[in-house]
Amino acid sequence: MTKQSLPRALVFDVFGTCVDWRGSIIREGRALNRTRGWTIDWEGLVDAWRGAYQPNMHKVRTGALPWTNLDALHMMALKGLLSKFLNGTPRKALAGDDLGHINTMWHRLKAWPDVPNGLKRIKARHVIGTMSNGNVALLTNMAKFAGLPWDLVFSAEWVHHYKPDRECYLSAPRMLGLKSADVMLVAAHKSDLDGARKAGLKTCFVPRPMEYGKAVLAAGKYDAAFERRFDYNAKDFGDLAEQLGS
Amino acid sequence: MTKQSLPRALVFDVFGTCVDWRGSIIREGRALNRTRGWTIDWEGLVDAWRGAYQPNMHKVRTGALPWTNLDALHMMALKGLLSKFLNGTPRKALAGDDLGHINTMWHRLKAWPDVPNGLKRIKARHVIGTMSNGNVALLTNMAKFAGLPWDLVFSAEWVHHYKPDRECYLSAPRMLGLKSADVMLVAAHKSDLDGARKAGLKTCFVPRPMEYGKAVLAAGKYDAAFERRFDYNAKDFGDLAEQLGS
Numbered sequence: 001m002t003k004q005s006l007p008r009a010l011v012f013d014v015f016g017t018c019v020d021w022r023g024s025i026i027r028e029g030r031a032l033n034r035t036r037g038w039t040i041d042w043e044g045l046v047d048a049w050r051g052a053y054q055p056n057m058h059k060v061r062t063g064a065l066p067w068t069n070l071d072a073l074h075m076m077a078l079k080g081l082l083s084k085f086l087n088g089t090p091r092k093a094l095a096g097d098d099l100g101h102i103n104t105m106w107h108r109l110k111a112w113p114d115v116p117n118g119l120k121r122i123k124a125r126h127v128i129g130t131m132s133n134g135n136v137a138l139l140t141n142m143a144k145f146a147g148l149p150w151d152l153v154f155s156a157e158w159v160h161h162y163k164p165d166r167e168c169y170l171s172a173p174r175m176l177g178l179k180s181a182d183v184m185l186v187a188a189h190k191s192d193l194d195g196a197r198k199a200g201l202k203t204c205f206v207p208r209p210m211e212y213g214k215a216v217l218a219a220g221k222y223d224a225a226f227e228r229r230f231d232y233n234a235k236d237f238g239d240l241a242e243q244l245g246s
Numbered sequence: 247m248t249k250q251s252l253p254r255a256l257v258f259d260v261f262g263t264c265v266d267w268r269g270s271i272i273r274e275g276r277a278l279n280r281t282r283g284w285t286i287d288w289e290g291l292v293d294a295w296r297g298a299y300q301p302n303m304h305k306v307r308t309g310a311l312p313w314t315n316l317d318a319l320h321m322m323a324l325k326g327l328l329s330k331f332l333n334g335t336p337r338k339a340l341a342g343d344d345l346g347h348i349n350t351m352w353h354r355l356k357a358w359p360d361v362p363n364g365l366k367r368i369k370a371r372h373v374i375g376t377m378s379n380g381n382v383a384l385l386t387n388m389a390k391f392a393g394l395p396w397d398l399v400f401s402a403e404w405v406h407h408y409k410p411d412r413e414c415y416l417s418a419p420r421m422l423g424l425k426s427a428d429v430m431l432v433a434a435h436k437s438d439l440d441g442a443r444k445a446g447l448k449t450c451f452v453p454r455p456m457e458y459g460k461a462v463l464a465a466g467k468y469d470a471a472f473e474r475r476f477d478y479n480a481k482d483f484g485d486l487a488e489q490l491g492s
Contacts (some may be wrong), residue, residue, distance in 0.1 A: 071423065127386055137423035140373055140398055152386055153398040157421065175403065177317065177383035 005182075006244060007202050010122060011131035011154055011172045013163075013187035014139065016211040018119075019109035019146055022046055023210070028105050038089040043213075045085040052077035057133060057162045067160045069135035075103050106134070107141040112208065116147040118237020121246045129154050131172055131185055131196075133162050164195025173201070184231065186240065190223065193230055204232035204240060251428075252490060253448050256368060257377035257400055257418045259409075259433035260385065262457040264365075265355035265392055268292055269456070274351050284335040289459075291331040298323035303379060303408040313406045315381035321349050352380070353387035358454065362393040364483025367492045375400050377418055377431055377442075379408050410441025419447070430477065432486065436469065439476055450478035450486060 015021050029042030056073045059065040068076075078099065083091065122128055128151050130139050135157040143150055154172050161167035173180045180200030187193050188208040197203050207224035209217050216222055226233035234240035261267050275288030302319045305311040314322075324345060329337065368374055374397050376385050381403040389396050400418050407413035419426045426446030433439050434454040443449050453470035455463050462468055472479035480486035 127390065135423075136398065136421040140422060143397060144373070150398070151389060152382070152396070158404055175382040176386060177381075 007126065007184035008178055008182040009127035009129065009172065009176050010184050010186055010204075011129045011201075012119075013185065013189065013192050014130050014132040014134055014142070015109075016208055017186065017188040017206060018115050018148060019111050019142065020208075020210070021050065021106070021109050022213055024109040025049075025105050028108065029102075032102075036093070038093060039087045040082075040089055041085040041087040045081060047212075048081050048085070049074070049077055052081065061162055061165065069157050070106075070133055071103065071135050071138055074106055075099070078103055104138075104141075107138050108145050109142055111146040111148060112236070114236040114238050116149070118241050119149055121241035122237070122244060123149055123151065125246050126244070127151050127176065129172065131163070131169065132156070133168075163192060166195070166199045169196045169199040169201055186237075190227065197229070202232075203230040204234060205230045206234050206236060206240065253372065253430035254424055254428040255373035255375065255418065255422050256430050256432055256450075257375045258365075259431065259435065259438050260376050260378040260380055260388070261355075262454055263432065263434040263452060264361050264394060265357050265388065266454075266456070267296065267352070267355050268459055270355040271295075271351050274354065275348075278348075282339070284339060285333045286328075286335055287331040287333040291327060293458075294327050294331070295320070295323055298327065307408055307411060315403050316352075316379055317349065317381050317384055320352055321345070324349055350384075350387075353384050354391050355388055357392040357394060358482070360482040360484050362395070364487050365395055367487035368483070368490060369395055369397065371492050372490070373397050373422065375418065377409070377415065378402070379414075409438060412441070412445045415442045415445040415447055432483075436473065443475070448478075449476040450480060451476045452480050452482060452486065 012018055025046045026042045029040060029045070032038060033040055033042070053073070056077060060068055119128055128149070130150055131154045132139055133156045134142070136153055136155045139153050139155055142148065143153075154175070156162045156168050159167050159171045163169065169185065170180065173183045176183065181202060184202035184204055185193060185196035186204045186206060187196075188206055188211060190205065193203040193205055205227060209222050209224050212222060232240065232243060234243060258264055271292045272288045275286060275291070278284060279286055279288070299319070302311075302323060306314055365374055374395070376396055377400050378385055379402045380388070382399055382401045385399050385401055388394065389399075400421070402408045402414050405413050405417045409415065415431065416426065419429045422429065427448060430448035430450055431439060431442035432450040432452060433442075434452055434457060436451065439449040439451055451473060455468050455470050458468060478486065478489060480489060
């Protein structure tokens with residue numbers, strides 16, 4: 001672990017790194033099943049829904065789709081997938097606005113327990129922001145809902161480039177008037193961190209073993225190992241605050 | 247005063263509306279005079295410096311200058327003006343980094359006393375953001391310095407259009423996924439509010455009689471009158487929080 005100088009600003013991947021998208025959507029979905037009398041398979045739906053994420057962004061990256069923000073990509077995917085997971089619920093049991101309400105579940109994700117307080121500690125001495133493929137409205141609403149005290153919101157939507165496009169990572173140092181090496185990406189995904197490294201940012205890995213659920217973890221499919229190529233590796237945001245001296 | 251529905255998000259003009267740019271720069275400059283033995287006329291300099299603001303942005307608006315952010319416009323103006331206000335200080339008494347330090351005085355402006363607590367109250371029930379011609383780094387640093395708890399930073403720099411260009415105002419509702427009428431601009435300048443009205447935003451006037459100093463106020467050159475064409479008129483941010491029921 002090479003620490004050199006402290007970063008001036010920290011930007012955070014959000015889905016998986018700050019918030020538990022899978023658990024949050026399953027919980028909200030099951031509560032909807034109870035109140036609406038639905039039988040939707042939320043566990044199956046959320047995994048398929050998240051599974052459509054990379055292929056759909058890839059279509060935007062390659063130009064097969066014009067710029068489309070994440071709310072719109074989520075809605076496209078939801079419309080294509082829902083019928084497979086209705087699990088006996090008649091399609092007509094879902095009223096006009098239900099799809100929109102389900103789509104904004106991504107705005108109402110809960111933070112991992114260490115996140116709000118860890119961010120508050122780090123914010124006292126550093127600029128903190130998102131660095132996410134989520135659109136600005138989604139990230140702003142989620143920050144209110146989950147108690148994430150960002151100084152500002154960096155989003156793929158501002159620059160029309162999804163991570164791991166270099167343009168997305170570089171928007172943070174450029175707009176903050178900082179060198180790339182003065183900005184650190186914090187993420188639970190090594191591919192995201194490698195994209196940021198290539199753009200010259202500092203990197204910090206924080207494993208989130210429960211991101212994809214117990215079954216994936218038990219099957220040994222989550223790689224939680226710390227890596228020397230990242231500038232920092234931290235157990236959670238409290239540990240990161242400690243390492244930064246915050 | 248027509249109130250209709252409450253705005254969902256509030257965006258704030260910053261220079262003059264949230265922070266006392268004139269008083270802050272004069273105070274910091276005079277402190278520099280004392281520690282460095284300078285005799286710079288900060289009162290004259292700050293008024294001339296702010297005076298260069300509209301003409302320089304106008305050059306960007308008309309395309310006479312390519313996109314140039316406010317830090318860079320401030321530096322251009324400072325270099326042109328400083329010699330007129332040295333007031334006996336030898337130019338060589340200013341070392342290499344002094345110009346950069348003076349230019350970032352605009353990042354270290356103090357809030358009017360009602361602002362931090364007023365924003366905190368409003369933030370509890372609404373999204374709050376900047377809507378400023380200041381660049382993102384300037385606004386982010388100022389928020390830390392002055393205790394302005396923004397949810398997010400809207401800046402002319404994101405869209406390469408200075409207010410009162412319509413594109414600048416419309417970036418807030420567009421990026422928040424809201425209708426224009428669900429977003430309200432709060433400003434101390436009627437021309438700014440009129441620009442926002444034309445773009446369909448709600449408007450709130452908050453007079454800041456001391457923005458240009460006592461002499462301008464005494465000469466009757468500051469127009470503090472409430473106007474029926476704005477959706478809200480408020481004495482200060484505490485009054486606005488009250489009117490919003492926050």
